[in-house]
Amino acid sequence: MIIMISSKGETLQSQPNLRFGRAPFFIEYNLSDDAWTAQRNEAVKESSGAGVSTSQYIINQQASAVISGNFGPNAQRALSYAGIKMLTFDDTYKTIQSVIEGFKSNRLEEF
Amino acid sequence: MIAKMQTGKAKQCVILSGKGGTGKTSISASLMHLSSQNISGVYVDADVDAANLALVTAAVPQETHEFSGSKLAVIDPLFCSSCGSCFDVCRYDAIQEPVKEQASYQVIDLLCDGCAACVHACPESAIRMVVQQDGEWYHSISAYGDLFHAELFPAAENTGKLVTTIKQEAVSFAEKHQIPLIIVDGPPGIGCPVISASTGADLALLVAEPGVSGKHDLERIIQTLEHLKIPILICINKYDIYPEGTDAIKRLANSYGYQIIGEIPFDDAIPNAMVQAKPVTEFAPESPASLAIQKICEVILPVLFSDGGNL
């Protein structure tokens, strides 16, 4: 099962990015084997529709869940239509690692 | 006295009007001045094609950033076979037919929407999209705190994205430095730039002016903010120039369930202060306009920082 987390940087120690649409990176984490990769979010450069194009990217990665601080209306519509769960963290989560642990222990809230 | 953020995010107040010229920027500058005496704030001038807030807040740019995003089509004359397919598909009249036969077609930059329909229609692949620089944005230090503002280049597009960009910078900055207040000086109108300026606001202060235009446009911005579910407080500027008009505004506000929280008289201290590059509350603190704005500030801040707001 794949989850994706909006991130400011490229490691598990990076700070999570509260915004979804123009997050600079996403950490893609595979729960089955704990393998992960950092991916650049190309939608950052787009002039409009960042929520939609970032959602499209998440859909293409076949993620089951995406975790961010907040989801705008276009992202909400795209992701829920695709059946992808949206969960949120707040600013008390200082690293991607802590977000992953929060997810594994069911402490994160559904959006 | 709230010097630091209590919990979570900064509180955001956006100042709007619908109609242009009602006094948003003059009032925003004064609110910056007054609130900064007790609360640290970060400020945003979201009226990016007529950015005036920096002119009266002693803003000194610390960082300048390029802002790009819109794209224009460019036809390479060497590959153009003058087939006219681009002209046929363009819905914005942005393709110019050549005067001489067999000469190249050309894009009219001012009208190009950036849709790339011509790129896909061209059988010679002679057209490509080129990213444009639409403007610049600045992180400045003003007399009252950090100010995020921008200048859109004349005739450029992407106003909404530029507004979103500087707001996000302000929000990140406030988060990083635990600053509790963000004041956003908004643009006129009700379209995309206003929507971008308002997104994330905890409160909107509407500056109304008496008169048929002021009343008409106030109703449009009220409806827009209700659609966005943003709480509203309303004040009336130049209330004394036309009392029946002010009464009409009050009736309109009441019909939507809103109170008028302040009334500012016409006062030439406001343009005089502008000429001296200062907010009126600093330039002439005892002037009638300053006293009225002071009272408005005393209403807004507690509402903004109360939990759950009683509006």
Added chain:
Amino acid sequence: MNTIKIAVASGKGGTGKTMVATSLAACLDKYYSVQFLDCDVEAPNAHLFLKPEIDSIQSAEILVPEVDQVACTGCGKCVEVCEFHALAQMGDQILLFPQLCHGCGSCQRVCPVNAIHEIPRKIGNLRSGKVRSGIRFHTGDLTISEPMPTPIIRQLKSRITNETRITILDSPPGASCAVVATIHDADFVILVTEPTPFGLHDLKQMLGVLDQTGSPGGVIINRDGIGDVRVEDYLDQTSCPVMMKIPYQAEIAVGLAKGKILSDFIPQYQSEFLNLYKKILEMIEDKEQVGA
């Protein structure tokens, strides 16, 4: 014979565009045929002054794609081609985000199985009518929460008839795409400003726009007396003359607040606006002779 298009713009909001545009139209209407377009479709006000009798209301629409989900093969070309990310794909389902759509038609053209048809989506209204004096009046309004005024402005302008001698276009405030859509083909642009630092700053933006459109322009300083002389000093260095000054007077502010046309309640302005028009014609001719 082509209609003479005079646009009234400003950069800064609230400087008096609508006051100037409606007065100019009312004065010229006594001698010429006039059509008036209120292109400030986010916050239209001209109808409050000219008080037209509206005889036609139509929806302002933009064409958006409708995907036949049965015919769709899920190739994703429409999603790829959309510059504005108005389409997203979930397997073989395509989702449209209508407010991001610019109505360009690329998706429909690129679909290899013709599964996309374009359907109109309402974004506002277009209203036309007649002012009692004879002016043909056109206005539009953007539906609340819709982001894009520009398509409505284009549709409004398609109502301009060349048989009418003079076309007055009341522009939105600002200096970006809605303003460009309104004024780009104007024969002359009147810039209305106020003699203050804000007025000067925003006037410079508009002069930058005129550099790009190539139209001749002239400035009206409204509320003269409230600020300082920097606007005039600045204009001395440009090819954009000050054509008229309207002093700040409480009487004017009140008249406008009541919805009256300036040249109606202060008749001395009738000859001033006629003179303004004559100067505009001279400047248009000068520009043509220079062969810009």
